[in-house]
Amino acid sequence: MESLAIITGADIRTFGGGERYALELTKRLKNNFTISYFSRREKVHRINDAQLGNMLSGKLHYFNAIRIPISGDWAPLTSSGIKMILNLRKFDTVYIMDHSLPTIALITFLLRMGRAKTRIILGIHSPLHLLLQEKNIVKKLLFPIYKRIYKFVIFSVPNIHVINSESYQLLKFEGYKKNLFFIPNFIYIKRSHKIKKNKNKFVVLFVGRLQEYEKGIDLLLRIIEKIINKNKEIIFDIVGSGEAKDRILRLSKRYRKNVMASL
Numbered sequence: 001m002e003s004l005a006i007i008t009g010a011d012i013r014t015f016g017g018g019e020r021y022a023l024e025l026t027k028r029l030k031n032n033f034t035i036s037y038f039s040r041r042e043k044v045h046r047i048n049d050a051q052l053g054n055m056l057s058g059k060l061h062y063f064n065a066i067r068i069p070i071s072g073d074w075a076p077l078t079s080s081g082i083k084m085i086l087n088l089r090k091f092d093t094v095y096i097m098d099h100s101l102p103t104i105a106l107i108t109f110l111l112r113m114g115r116a117k118t119r120i121i122l123g124i125h126s127p128l129h130l131l132l133q134e135k136n137i138v139k140k141l142l143f144p145i146y147k148r149i150y151k152f153v154i155f156s157v158p159n160i161h162v163i164n165s166e167s168y169q170l171l172k173f174e175g176y177k178k179n180l181f182f183i184p185n186f187i188y189i190k191r192s193h194k195i196k197k198n199k200n201k202f203v204v205l206f207v208g209r210l211q212e213y214e215k216g217i218d219l220l221l222r223i224i225e226k227i228i229n230k231n232k233e234i235i236f237d238i239v240g241s242g243e244a245k246d247r248i249l250r251l252s253k254r255y256r257k258n259v260m261a262s263l
Contacts, residue, residue: 002092004029007107008037009074009098012060015046016209018097018125021185025095026057028186033058034091036084044241068102071146075102085110093119095161099126105153121159124167126214203235210242210263217244221251228258235260 006026012019012035026033035058047055063080067073076084085107088094094111096104104122111118151174154160159179162168168182212218221244224236238248239262252259 003032003034003090005088005091005094006033006035007094007096007098007103008035009100009103010037011045012037013045013047013049013052017185018123021125022097023052023055024186034061035059036061036063046241065100065103071101073100073102074098075100076106077102089118091118093121095121095123096157097123097125099124101150101153104157108153108156119159120157121161122154122157123161123163125163127164127166201235202233203237205237205239207239210238210240210244210248212244212247215242217242217247221247224251224255224259228255232258234258238262 006022008019008022010016010019012022022035026035035056037060052060061084063076063084064078065074065076065081066078068075076082088107088111094107096107098104108120111120155176155178157178159181160171160176161181161183162171163183163185165182168180171180206220208215210217220238227234235258237260238252241263245263248259248261248263252261
């Protein structure tokens with residue numbers, strides 16, 4: 001029976017889209033699993049350890065990472081991080097969901113250096129252009145160099161999985177010649193044949209992490225204002241948590257009858 005190691009890019013208890021994908025993957029594939037992730041001590045935990053235990057089909061291992069000041073990337077340059085990478089040789093396949101340049105580079109280099117037969121798959125679950133976004137003044141100045149290094153590291157990975165057509169087309173355009181797989185997210189729930197319609201109200205529902213550029217909240221807020229200015233009968237119901245919480249609350253106060261926020 002083949003074994004699979006999944007490296008997530010954040011504390012799995014944050015329960016974002018990528019973390020939910022990793023948990024669901026352990027249930028969908030009938031293999032042996034280990035999920036390893038960075039213990040970054042995020043403040044927001046959407047699930048606790050008891051809930052996590054009910055969702056996970058496999059073993060969970062923790063390791064620490066250090067943050068690179070200039071780029072903001074995380075690197076497993078700790079005793080637990082190096083131990084984790086060396087242990088990856090025991091697995092048949094390693095699925096990397098962490099997009100930090102040092103993590104991808106270290107795992108790829110050390111596994112190849114040891115001539116391990118472990119298959120390496122890089123899972124890109126965020127729009128690829130956002131991974132190279134300039135986050136600070138220093139990075140803006142060094143961005144052309146950083147982008148070349150990041151591209152070199154990504155292109156050294158023999159297998160890449162993307163979940164959206166934009167990343168697929170961008171990698172093809174940039175010249176990635178190795179194994180590229182476009183497999184969209186699977187659906188977690190069974191389809192219901194009973195669909196309820198509200199004939200009295202037109203409600204637009206948004207449920208997700210309130211991340212401005214990553215989740216398109218900046219576009220959503222502009223769209224809401226334009227639509228309300230044209231049609232005040234449409235209601236927007238926004239559910240989630242994240243950095244854009246304050247902007248959404250201000251909008252809901254401005255349009256009390258049209259924007260409902262459950263944050």
